[in-house]
Amino acid sequence: MSNPDTQSQQHTQSSLSSPAIGAREWSIIDAETWDKIRTQTKTSTGEPAATEPSPSAPDTARSSSNPHGLSHAPVPGSALTKTQDTEADPDHGLVTARFRHVVTDGGHIVITGRANDSYQACEDEPVRIPGAVQSFGCLIVLREEIDGKLAVHVASENSEVILGYSPKCLCALPNFCDILDEDQTENLLDHLDFVRDDGYDPSVDGPEVFLLSVKLPSGKPRRFWCAAHLSPADSKLVICEFKLEEDQINPLSVSGLITPVTPTDTLGVEPTPEQLEHSTVNMSQPLRVLQNARRRRGEAAAMEVFSILSQIQDQLGRAKSLDSLLNTATGLVKELTGFHRVLIYQFDTDWNETVVAELVDPKASVELYKGLCFPASDIPKQARDLYRINKVRLLYDRDQVTSRLVCRTLEDLQTPVDMTHSYLRAMSPIHLKYLANMGVRASMSISISGFNELWGLISCHTYGTHGMRVSFLV
DSSP states (O other): OOOHHHHHHHHHHHHTOOSSTTSOSSOOSOHHHHHHHHHOOBTTTTBOOOOOOOTTSOOOOOOOOOTTOOOOOOOTTOSBOOOOOOEEETTTTEEEOOEEEEEOTTSOEEEEEESOOOOOSGGGSOTTOOSEEOTTSEEEEEEEOTTSOEEEEEEETTHHHHTSSOHHHHHHOSOGGGGSOHHHHHHHHHHHHHHHSTTOOHHHHOSEEEEEEEEOTTSOEEEEEEEEEEOSSOTTEEEEEEEESSOSSSOSOOTTTSSOSSOBOSSOOOOOHHHHHHHHSOOSOOOTTHHHHHHOOHHHHHHHHHHHHHHHHHHHHTOOSHHHHHHHHHHHHHHHHOOSEEEEEEEOTTOOEEEEEEEEOTTTBOOOOTTOEEOGGGSOHHHHHHHHHOOEEEESOTTSOOEEEEESSHHHHHSOOOOTTOSSBOOOHHHHHHHHHTTOOEEEEEEEEETTEEEEEEEEEEOSSSOOOOOSOO
16 A cells, blocks of 8 residues: 555655746746746847756856845846846955846745856866755755744755645745644754754764654644754854655665666776675675664664664774775675765875775676776865865765755845755766766765875765665764
8 A cells, every 4th residue: 555645745746847848847936937037048148048957967056155245136027037247346356156046926036057157177166055955855944033933044946845845835934843843843942952052063973863743734744854054154044954754755775676787887897806806795794783773763773873883893993904994894884875886085195086995786887996096186176175074975866856945035045055064965967977977876975084184085886777875864
């Protein structure tokens, strides 16, 4: 028998299709506005009308903060903003590049692109402010008002599918806690007090992850893993990311459908038996409590994490050499995550990367990367800087359509949402193309640091036609 909650999610998903053919999967923009977007021309340059970005790449958003009020405000009475070049402040020598956006009938702002999106390489992209999230979860930004109420100022456009409330409904709430029961309100406020504490540092501890139950418009509760932290750009704002506790639409993995029918092979190089053994034999020992943890749910599963961490520490502590330590680590990460391949990169003094350890499922890929070197440009400086702060980066499905951020007012648009610590941050379209060239469907990266410096990365890959991820808790 199908889950009625799942049916509700699927019905909502299908009913939110964009009115414009070839446009995005999620949309709160009416057909008339979409027509204006598709026929809009750049009058200042005489360029042809811009087309809708490819659904396979996230809508990234390039912008700088604007302390002097420089903006491209919408034409009064128009649903569209003007598309203009960057604007300079002659008094201060500042240049600002604004988001391209549309204004809905309800007065909310939807980011549709950049005022200047001519970048060609990863190092040109502001990876911390993509203006969109991965659609397996949703993001909202809360601001505590003078009366203590939590007002929603930003919401991802897929919020109705995940939370049960559209961005318009969320922004209209006098208080976000209005859709929570009393005990869940106390639960949320307790965790928000924790992230506001001076001793809390998301760069060290990561976002605060907890279970939260939200009342749907029908009155039925829906449970989520919520990851909360203060905005790096404005400590008065709280960024909350929501992922369904039990998600049938975007599951952790699709049982029996993850491993591709034919192993991926983009290199076309035949490995030696010795190379094959080094990259396919697991050196770690099975984690005894892991299967038990996977059978449990909620807080019960969370408690098992401490036992798992203890077993991981024991195995790593028994390693007699760096090579043994790295090979054990690849096995443990592969067992924890279920990804087809786990690589460990080490950076040299010029930030080139060498694969120093690898464990791969030969049924999923016959390519071996151990010993290969990659140029520093593959992981540009701003991405390395982000890895120093946010230790984990997750991509659920490279082909999943991203969900743009909807801002309550133009004022909320002035400072882009800084997703430095966010789990749902949309990936660079250039990086997505890079992964597609490797045949990778889903990925996860974990930074390795030592003595306050980035030593290397653990990189996980999955192949095939379905996405894969780990929970917020993991």
